[in-house]
Amino acid sequence: MRPKKLLIVGGVAGGASCAARSRRLSEEAEIIIFERGPYVSFANCGLPYYVGKVIKKEADLLVASPELFKERFNIDVRTLHNVRQVYPQQKEIEVQALTTGKIYREKYEALVLSPGSEPVKPALEGIGLPGIFTLWTIPDSRDIISWIKSRPVRRAVVVGGGFIGLEMTESLKKLNIQTTIIEMQPHLMPSLDPEMAAFLHDHLTSGGVRLYLNSAVTAFKSDEDALTVILASGRTLSTDLVILSVGVRPRTELAAAAGLRIGKTGGIWVDDRMQTSDENIWAVGDAVEVKDFILNLKRLIPLAGPANRQGRIAADNIFGNGSEPHRFRGSQATAVCGVSGLTVASTGVTEKFLKQIYGTDKLPDYEKIYLHPDHHAKYYPDAKTITMKLIFSKTDGRVLGAQAIGLAGVEKRIDVIAMAIQKNATVFDLEETELCYAPQFGSAKDPVNLAGMIAANVLRGHVSVGHWQDISDLQALILDVRTPREYRKGHLKNAVNIPLEMLRARLDELPHDREIWTHCFVGQRSYYAARILQQHGFKVKNLSGGFLLYPAVERFKQLLKSGL
Ligand code: FAD
Numbered sequence: 001m002r003p004k005k006l007l008i009v010g011g012v013a014g015g016a017s018c019a020a021r022s023r024r025l026s027e028e029a030e031i032i033i034f035e036r037g038p039y040v041s042f043a044n045c046g047l048p049y050y051v052g053k054v055i056k057k058e059a060d061l062l063v064a065s066p067e068l069f070k071e072r073f074n075i076d077v078r079t080l081h082n083v084r085q086v087y088p089q090q091k092e093i094e095v096q097a098l099t100t101g102k103i104y105r106e107k108y109e110a111l112v113l114s115p116g117s118e119p120v121k122p123a124l125e126g127i128g129l130p131g132i133f134t135l136w137t138i139p140d141s142r143d144i145i146s147w148i149k150s151r152p153v154r155r156a157v158v159v160g161g162g163f164i165g166l167e168m169t170e171s172l173k174k175l176n177i178q179t180t181i182i183e184m185q186p187h188l189m190p191s192l193d194p195e196m197a198a199f200l201h202d203h204l205t206s207g208g209v210r211l212y213l214n215s216a217v218t219a220f221k222s223d224e225d226a227l228t229v230i231l232a233s234g235r236t237l238s239t240d241l242v243i244l245s246v247g248v249r250p251r252t253e254l255a256a257a258a259g260l261r262i263g264k265t266g267g268i269w270v271d272d273r274m275q276t277s278d279e280n281i282w283a284v285g286d287a288v289e290v291k292d293f294i295l296n297l298k299r300l301i302p303l304a305g306p307a308n309r310q311g312r313i314a315a316d317n318i319f320g321n322g323s324e325p326h327r328f329r330g331s332q333a334t335a336v337c338g339v340s341g342l343t344v345a346s347t348g349v350t351e352k353f354l355k356q357i358y359g360t361d362k363l364p365d366y367e368k369i370y371l372h373p374d375h376h377a378k379y380y381p382d383a384k385t386i387t388m389k390l391i392f393s394k395t396d397g398r399v400l401g402a403q404a405i406g407l408a409g410v411e412k413r414i415d416v417i418a419m420a421i422q423k424n425a426t427v428f429d430l431e432e433t434e435l436c437y438a439p440q441f442g443s444a445k446d447p448v449n450l451a452g453m454i455a456a457n458v459l460r461g462h463v464s465v466g467h468w469q470d471i472s473d474l475q476a477l478i479l480d481v482r483t484p485r486e487y488r489k490g491h492l493k494n495a496v497n498i499p500l501e502m503l504r505a506r507l508d509e510l511p512h513d514r515e516i517w518t519h520c521f522v523g524q525r526s527y528y529a530a531r532i533l534q535q536h537g538f539k540v541k542n543l544s545g546g547f548l549l550y551p552a553v554e555r556f557k558q559l560l561k562s563g564l
Contacts, residue, residue, distance in 0.1 A: 002319055003109035004029055007093060009083045009254065011035030012042060013304050014114035014285030016064065018311035023073040025319035031075045032106065034095055036082040037137055040066055045304055047141045048164065052171025061138060086111065086258035088278045110280055110318045113255055113268065114311060117248040117286035117302050126220030131227050132242040135164060144243070153177055153240040157229050159217050161188030165245035166339040169209060172243075173340060180210040180237060182217055182229065184246075187556070191335055191346045195468065195549060196389055196403045198556035203342045248302050250287040263289040267300050272327040274314040282318060284310035293330035294348050294400055294421065295357065301331040334418040336411045345414035348401030348421050349391060365394040369454045369465060370545030372522040373447040375409030377439035384408040387548070390417070390427070390451045397426035397459050402451070409442070416448045427455035454527075454544075463530050466517045466541035468550050476515035476541070481529040486521065492550065500525045503532055510538060519543035 006022055008015045011033040019033050033040060041064040049055045066077035078095075084103070085094040092105045119134040121127055133144050147153065156172045158165045161183040172179045181188065181204070187197035188204075188211070201211060216232040220242065229237040250267045261269040261277035267289030270276055276283050285307035289298040309328070316326035336345040354363055368391045374383035386406035392399050402417040404410045420430055430452025437444055445453070457463050466476070471492065478495040480487055487497040498506050500520070510516060516538055518526035523546040530542040543550075 002026060002029070005108055006031045006110045006112065006318065007106060007108040008033045008112045008114060009093070010114035010116055010285070011037075011040035011077060011079070012044060012114075012116065014116075014307040014311040014314075015112065016041040016069075016311070017308045018112050018114065018282075018284060018315045019069070019075050020073055021312045021315035022319060023075055025315060025321050029319070031073075033069070033075060033077045034081045034083050034093075035077065035079045036098065037139075038079055039138055040064065040069065040077045040079055042138055044136065047135050047138070048167035048171045050141050051135070051144050051168065052174040054171070054174065058138065058142070083254060086113075086254055086281070088258050088260075088281060091280060108280070110282065112311075112314055112318070113276070113281065113283040113287060114285045114307070115251040115254060115287050116307075117250045119244065120247045120249055121244060122246065124217060124219055126222070127244075129220050129222045129227060131222065131240070132220060132244060134244045135168060144241075147241060148175065148177075151240065155239045156180070156241040156243065157182060157227075157237055157239040158243045158245065159229070160244065160246035161185075161211075162190055162245060162247070163335065163337045165243065166337050166344075168243045168245065169204070170339045172241075173207070173209070177241070178208070178210075180212065180239070182212045182215050182231065182237075184214070184216045186214050188213070189337070189344055191333065191350065192344065192403050192405075193350045193352050193389065194556065195545075195553050196387065196405055198552040199387055199405045200339070200342065200344055201556055202552055203340065207340045209340075248286065250289075250300060250302070252287060255281075255283065255287070263298050265289040265298050265300050267298075272329075273317040273325045274310050274328060275317065282314040284314050290328065291330035292349075293332040296330075297357070299331070299333075301333050303331070303333070303335060305334070306331045329422070332418065332421055334414065336414065341407055342405065343407070343410035344403075344405045345411045346401070346403040347414050347418040348399070350401055350403065351391060354391075366391055366400060367394045367455070367458055367465070368392075368467070368544070369451065369458060370523065370549055371447070371450055371454055372546070372548050373450050374443065375406060375447070376441055377443050380439035382408075385548075386410055386413065386447055387545075388413065388447060388451055389545075390430075390455055392427050392455050392459075394459070397428055397456070399425055399427060399430065404447075409447070413447050413451075417451075420448075427452045427459065431456045454523075457527075463527055463534070464541045465544040467544055468553055471543075471550070474517065476517045477511060478543075479510070479516050479518045479526075479529065480520070480547075481518055481525050482520050482547070490547075490551065492519070492547070495519070500529050503529055507533075507536055512538060514539075516540045517543050519546050522546045522548050 043061045069075040069077045080098040082096045096103045156177045158181045161181045187194045219230040221228040226238045255268045263269040268283040270288045286302035292299045313326045334347040384407040388404045391401040435446045480495040480497045481500040518529040520526040530540045533540040
């Protein structure tokens with residue numbers, strides 16, 4: 001039965017898309033959005049850029065107004081209205097109008113919950129001190145801006161090095177504020193594996209950002225002049241501003257109080273049509289747990305894209321658009337972040353996530369490769385290196401995840417691989433993918449093709465790969481096939497240097513009774529070398545990621561040791 005009255009709790013990403021889609025499917029239904037904040041459909045993803053003055057006017061953050069919803073969609077938007085309770089038996093909600101304090105009930109035939117998530121504020125001493133902010137709403141951004149305007153703010157501490165922390169670091173840098181990031185984990189950006197994050201650390205530290213990794217904040221203090229951030233190590237940092245971005249938690253209080261099922265991850269349980277455990281109630285966005293598209297398990301993936309799609313899917317199912325239900329396929333956590341000119345993007349699983357889920361002894365049979373292609377043809381000016389990691393199933397070549405980092409062309413490659421993952425594509429598909437090419441945009445062998453080719457070479461047995469993680473205990477001979485000049489500039493411990501061009505003439509210098517690991521700068525010449533050696537009967541592996549990856553990892557280890 002098509003409902004005559006739809007109520008929606010939360011009027012931003014998931015709620016607003018659900019409302020607008022619902023109207024397109026039903027001209028008859030009464031649709032009301034309840035939003036406890038002052039704005040509906042605002043661009044929360046744009047907030048860091050508003051603080052950093054890239055987005056100049058606050059009004060530009062307002063994607064749609066209540067008036068527009070009324071005039072264009074005939075949707076009643078009630079901002080500053082807090083939904084306090086859901087009564088599933090009576091099919092009613094209890095609402096408080098925050099401007100007048102009036103409490104009233106509203107009946108529904110269908111209810112959609114899209115209350116989002118909220119920033120975690122750990123119960124640390126001094127967490128409520130003036131000058132410590134989270135960034136979640138337009139009023140939050142206003143508070144940060146007015147703090148910066150009202151006093152000399154030269155130093156900032158960002159606690160938490162995830163997406164919002166990094167975007168704020170970029171914005172603070174634009175405002176010439178010296179920024180320090182404190183991260184409890186051993187590396188920034190949880191959506192990356194540590195060796196990929198190493199490039200991010202290098203970029204940030206060389207741009208003047210200070211990093212404290214593996215460092216927990218235990219307290220904040222303040223005096224007249226400054227705030228003090230106290231770390232578990234006992235170290236103290238003096239600062240003028242603190243941005244807290246230590247994670248989010250789904251808002252599930254309404255759902256839990258209404259007796260709706262809450263999943264093991266702590267998000268609202270929904271089926272693949274976004275229906276909750278009550279047949280008249282639907283839930284979408286950050287508040288729900290979703291199926292991981294690759295591993296088929298429930299996860300929390302708080303991102304705008306999934307929230308918008310889920311809102312649309314809920315509407316389709318509520319109003320019965322089409323004979324088949326519209327099913328959410330799951331999410332694969334495709335995400336991108338820009339920081340100081342660097343782009344970091346990822347899709348699908350990381351090795352770290354696999355280990356977290358399965359433990360090191362029950363890991364699925366996967367392989368990984370690294371590559372460092374240029375973002376467009378090398379001969380065309382301004383080619384920039386992208387460092388990529390591809391994770392794939394050893395059994396059937398299915399692509400499981402990819403991470404990329406670089407100054408240009410990064411998100412385009414991850415988007416292509418994200419689509420490949422959605423189609424259950426294999427590395428053999430990436431190898432054959434036809435992508436647009438002209439020198440200023442890409443290469444005839446696009447980085448996506450190269451990733452597929454390298455991985456396919458591994459699966460076809462053309463080459464075996466060795467990994468930087470195993471270098472320290474390695475019994476194999478390390479063969480550096482770069483030029484002597486490159487070798488002299490820096491090389492791996494105990495590496496023997498035979499340039500690729502001389503390899504065929506010097507094969508008798510190499511052992512047949514010991515494994516050989518070839519390497520060069522990025523992994524291409526050493527692949528050629530591995531092919532030569534393999535065809536001459538040597539037991540050989542190519543060090544994936546080459547010398548470019550290794551020093552970044554070493555610098556990362558040093559950074560961890562130094563604590564700064
Ligand atoms: P929201 O969009 O947060 O909307 C929930 C709304 O519900 C809120 O406005 C809240 O006031 C309201 N509400 C809650 N409870 C009640 C109640 N009881 N009664 C009435 N109203 C209620 N994602 C990306 O993919 N890319 C990005 O670049 C990105 N950047 C971000 C930057 C920032 C600073 C922030 C804060 C988020 C960012 N996100 C980004 C995350 C993205 O914004 C969220 O994933 C998305 O908005 C979730 O949509 P939602 O509808 O679940 O919740």
